[in-house]
Amino acid sequence: MNTSIETKCLHEGYEPQNGDSRQLPVWQSTTWRYATSDDMGALFDLEAEGYFYTRLQNPTNDLTAKKIAALEGGYAGMLTSSGQAANLFAVFNICEAGDHFIASSSIYGGTYNLFLVTMAKMGIECTFVDQTLPEEKLAEYFRPNTKCVFGETITNPTCTVLDIEKFARLAHSHGVPLIVDNTFATPINCRPIEWGADIVTHSTTKYMDGHAISVGGAVVDSGNFDWMAHADKFPGLTTPDESYHGIIYAEKFGKGAYITKATAQLMRDLGSIQSPQNAFYVNAGLESLHVRMKRHCENALKVASFLKGHDKVAWVHYPDLPDDEYHELAAKYLPNGSCGVLCFAIKGGRERSIAFMDSLKLATIATHVADARTCLLHPASHTHRQLSDAQLEEAGISPDLIRYSVGLENADDLIADLSLALDRI
Ligand SMILES: *Cc1c(COP(=O)(O)O)cnc(C)c1O
Numbered sequence: 284m285n286t287s288i289e290t291k292c293l294h295e296g297y298e299p300q301n302g303d304s305r306q307l308p309v310w311q312s313t314t315w316r317y318a319t320s321d322d323m324g325a326l327f328d329l330e331a332e333g334y335f336y337t338r339l340q341n342p343t344n345d346l347t348a349k350k351i352a353a354l355e356g357g358y359a360g361m362l363t364s365s366g367q368a369a370n371l372f373a374v375f376n377i378c379e380a381g382d383h384f385i386a387s388s389s390i391y392g393g394t395y396n397l398f399l400v401t402m403a404k405m406g407i408e409c410t411f412v413d414q415t416l417p418e419e420k421l422a423e424y425f426r427p428n429t430k431c432v433f434g435e436t437i438t439n440p441t442c443t444v445l446d447i448e449k450f451a452r453l454a455h456s457h458g459v460p461l462i463v464d465n466t467f468a469t470p471i472n473c474r475p476i477e478w479g480a481d482i483v484t485h486s487t488t489k490y491m492d493g494h495a496i497s498v499g500g501a502v503v504d505s506g507n508f509d510w511m512a513h514a515d516k517f518p519g520l521t522t523p524d525e526s527y528h529g530i531i532y533a534e535k536f537g538k539g540a541y542i543t544k545a546t547a548q549l550m551r552d553l554g555s556i557q558s559p560q561n562a563f564y565v566n567a568g569l570e571s572l573h574v575r576m577k578r579h580c581e582n583a584l585k586v587a588s589f590l591k592g593h594d595k596v597a598w599v600h601y602p603d604l605p606d607d608e609y610h611e612l613a614a615k616y617l618p619n620g621s622c623g624v625l626c627f628a629i630k631g632g633r634e635r636s637i638a639f640m641d642s643l644k645l646a647t648i649a650t651h652v653a654d655a656r657t658c659l660l661h662p663a664s665h666t667h668r669q670l671s672d673a674q675l676e677e678a679g680i681s682p683d684l685i686r687y688s689v690g691l692e693n694a695d696d697l698i699a700d701l702s703l704a705l706d707r708i
Contacts, residue, residue, distance in 0.1 A: 288354060288470065288471060288573060289573045291350070291353050291354055292350075292354065292471075292569050292570055292571070292572050292573050293570050295349065295350040295353035295354065296346040296347060296348075296349045296350030296353070296566065297346040297350075297566070306567075307343060307346055307347070307563060307566050307567075308342075308343065309343050309559050309560055309562075309563045310334075310337075310341055310342045310343045310559050311559055311560065312337065312341075313336065313337050314335065314336055314337070315333070315334045315335050315336075317335070323335060328528060329527065329530060329535075329543070329547060337556060337559065338550065338551070338554050338556050339546060339547075339550055339551060340546065341556070341559050341562070343559035343562045343563055343566075344361075344362045344556070344557055344559060344562040346566070347362060347562040347563075347565050347566040347569070348360035348361050348362045348501060348503075348562075350566060350569055351470075351485065351487075351491070351501045351503060351569070352503045352504075354470035354471075354474075354569070354572075355465070355470045355474055355475075355476055355483050355503045356470075356474050356476045356477060356505070357476055357483060357503035357504055357505050357506065358504055358505060358506025358507075358538045358539065358542075359503070359504055359506065359538075359539050359541075359542040359543075360501055360502060360503040360504070360542065361501065361502050361542050361545060361546055361550070362487070362499060362500065362501050362556075362557040362562055362565070363499070363500035363501065363502065363550075363555050363556070363557060364498070364499065364500065364555040364556060364557050364558075365486065365488065365498050365499060365500050365555070366391075366393075366464075366466060366484070366485065366486020366487070366488055366489075366498075366499075366500040367393055367394070367397060367486075367500065368500050368553075368555035369484040369485060369486065369500030369501055369502050370394050370397060370433075370462075370464060370484050370500075371397060371402075371553075371555075372502055372545050372549050372550075372553075372555070373433075373462050373482055373484045373502050373545075374398070374402070374407070374431060374433065374462065375402075375405075375407075375549060376519070376541060376544060376545045376548075376549060377430050377431055377460070377517055377519065377520070377541075378402075378407045378430045378431065379406075379407070379518075379519065380405060380406025380407065381406055381407075381428060382406075382407050382408075382428050382429075382430045383407070383408045383409070383410065383426050383428045383429045383430065384398075384407070384408075384409055384410075384429060384430050384431045384432065384433060384459075385409070385410050385411075385412055385421075385424050385425070385429060385431075385432045385433070386398055386409050386410075386411055386412070386432070386433040386434065387411070387412060387413075387414040387433065387434040387435065387438070387445065388411035388412060388413060388414070388677050388678055388679075389414055389435070389438040389441055389443055389678055389679050390433070390434065390435050390438060390439075390464065390678075391435065391438070391439040391440075391464070391466075392439075392440075392662065392666045392667045392669075392670065392678070393666070394464065395411070395670075395678065396669070398411075398433075399411070410424050411677065412424055414434060414443070414445060414446070414450075415443075418449055418452065418453055421449075421450075421453055422453060422456075422457075425457045429457060429459060430459055430516060430517070431454070431459050431460050431461070431462055432450055432453065432454040432459060432460075432461050432462070433461075433462045433463075433464070434447075434450055434461075434462075434463055434464070435463065435464040435465075435466070435467070436463055436464070436465045436466075436467060436468040436473050436475055436616065436617075437467035437468050437602065437617070437621055437622055437624070438467075438679075439466070439467060439624070439652065439686075440624070440626055440652075440660075440662050440666070440680065440684065440686035441600065441626060441678070441679045441680060441684070442467075442600045442601060442602060442609070442621070442622075442624060442625060442626050443600075443602075443608075443609050443679065444602050444609040444612035444613050444616060444617065444621070445463065445612075445616075446612055447461075447463060447473075447475050447478040447479060447480055447616060448478050448479055450463075450479075450480075451478060451479025451480055451481075452479070454481075455479070458512075458513040458516060459513070459516065460481035460482055460508040461475075461479065461480045461481050461482070462480070462481070462482040462483075462484060463475040463480040463482070463483050463484070464483075464484045464485070464486075465483050465484070465485060466484075466485050466486045466489050466490070466653070467489070467490075467621070467622040467624060467653065468616075468617060468621065468622055469485075469490045469491065469572060469576055469622070471572055471573050471576040471577075471619075472576055472580070472617050472619055472620055472621060472622065473616050473617050476503075476505040476507070478616065480505070481504070481505050481507055481508040482502065482503065482504050482505065482508075482541070483502075483503040483505075484500065484501065484502050484503075485500060485501040485502075485503075486499075486500055487499035487500055487501050487557075487565045487568075488500075488651075489652060489653035489654065490568075490572060490575065490576065490579070490622070490623075490653045490654070491565050491568050491569055491572060492564055492565050492568045492654070493568040493571070493572065493575055493653075493654055493655055494564075494568060494654055494655050495649075495651055495654040495655070495656065496561075496564045496568075497558075497560075497561035497564045497565065498561070499557045499561050499562070499565055500557070502542070502545060504538075504539075504541040504542050506537075506538030506539070506541075507538075508541070510532075510533040510540060510541075511533050511534075514533075517533075519532075519544065519548075520532045520533045520540050520541065520544060521533050521534075524544075524547075524548065526548065527547055527548075532544045575655070575691060576620070576622070576623075577619075577620070578691050579620075579622060579623030579653075579689060579690070579691065580603065580619070580620030580621065580622065580623060581620075581694070582623060582689045582690070582691070582692070582694040582697065583601060583603070583620075583621075583622070583623045583624070583625055583689040584601070584603050584604070584620070585694040585697075585698065586625065586687070586689050586694060586697055586698060586701070587599050587601035587603070587604050587625045587627075588604070589698045589701065589702075590625075590627050590701065591604060593702075593705055594630075595629060595630055595705045595708065596627055596628070596629060596630065596705075597627070597628040597629060597630045597631075597683065598627060598628055599625065599626075599627040600625065600626045600627065601621070601625035601626075602617065602621045603617075603620055603621050622653065623653060623688055623689040623690070624652055624653060624686065624687070624688050624689070625686075625687055625689065626684050626685060626686050626687065627684075627685055627687065628681065628683035628684055628685060629683065629685070629705075629708065632682070632683050633663065633682045633683045635683075635708055636661060636683045636684075636685050637661060637664070638708050639685075639704050639705065639707075639708050640659060640661060640685060640704075642703070642704035642707045642708060643659070643700055643701070643704045644700055644703070644704075645657065645692065645696060645697060645700035646658060646659050646687065646697065646700055646701075647659075648660060650665060650666065651688070652686065652688040653688055654688070654690065655690050655691045656690045656691075656692070657687070657688060657689055657690035657692055657697055658688050658690070659685055659686060659687045659688065660685075660686050661684070661685055661686075662675075662680050662684055662686060663675060663680065663681075663682045663683075663684065667680055
């Protein structure tokens with residue numbers, strides 16, 4: 284019934300029945316009550332459906348995850364406490380110590396660290412690749428123990444666009460799934476599953492929440508990857524789980540195997556649950572996501588065009604600009620606009636970029652991106668300050684790069700603010 288994405292934003296997930304509250308209730312409860320011991324035992328055996336403890340599942344979270352899964356065109360979804368937890372869960376659900384995976388080197392700094400440092404300590408090795416390499420070159424990075432491929436639809440902070448079909452072909456020809464972090468594009472502007480991605484992740488902290496209220500994440504599974512066809516690669520899904528009475532997830536849950544395993548094992552053991560109150564905020568944010576994304580993109584294009592024409596600006600990257608390096612990929616994967624984030628640099632290098640940032644009045648310096656109020660940040664001195672110059676270069680981040688996240692203000696006011704700050708330097 285809810286065929287268009289706009290209508291899905293409002294009506295998927297929670298479907299109130301006669302006399303129910305119109306808005307999604309917050310089930311602010313740790314636990315659920317059962318009449319008999321056997322009733323609850325069946326839940327622990329994954330034999331019956333129902334709620335017992337919020338660390339494992341909560342209806343506010345599940346209904347919000349259901350909406351996100353519907354928006355992405357996925358089979359099932361789950362919420363996590365943050366985007367970081369979402370990406371950890373997405374990979375760790377299929378990789379074990381001794382395994383290897385491949386990720387684009389242009390991904391978000393937090394995810395880069397997670398994959399490079401923390402997952403290495405867990406015995407999982409990640410190879411970072413230049414996502415613009417041709418398919419034959421990228422194929423050389425696969426090993427017998429490679430278990431997945433990871434990229435971002437639009438990279439944070441460099442605003443490059445992933446060739447999703449190329450990466451999906453590559454992953455599938457090696458018998459592994461493609462995981463795409465779709466945080467910046469949101470399902471309004473791109474649905475990676477339609478282009479062959481198997482699993483989609485989100486930092487709901489960004490546009491989904493949209494108002495800089497709550498930190499959260501989501502994982503959505505398409506249900507399309509055939510784990511049994513590559514059973515030897517994914518024993519966690521295709522052999523008995525001794526911590527769950529010998530259940531074989533892929534056999535028992537079919538298309539729901541991946542999310543059920545991530546919930547039953549990873550959420551049970553790692554406990555990175557999103558609070559139901561935060562899930563409520565995300566669900567409310569999703570209701571206007573389609574309206575906000577349109578406005579973010581319109582504003583960002585105006586701001587990018589202004590900066591592009593200014594003689595104190597060294598360069599601007601925004602995929603919606605017709606002469607941008609990534610415009611062709613954006614036209615294919617993001618025909619209705621990319622997102623509100625763009626990056627640029629001031630002529631004269633790093634120091635002048637910083638002086639310019641300090642002169643802005645309306646746009647604020649914040650370690651945030653992709654929300655209603657315009658904010659900006661200098662990755663080399665903020666989010667990526669732990670990276671060496673060589674790692675910065677590998678990630679495509681020049682030391683003068685400014686990440687500017689265009690909000691929902693009137694674009695003329697933002698341009699006036701930028702113009703004054705540029706005059707001052
Ligand atoms: C912010 C971000 C993350 C991490 O999300 P948190 O909610 O901050 O943990 C992951 N991926 C992308 C693309 C992001 O922008």
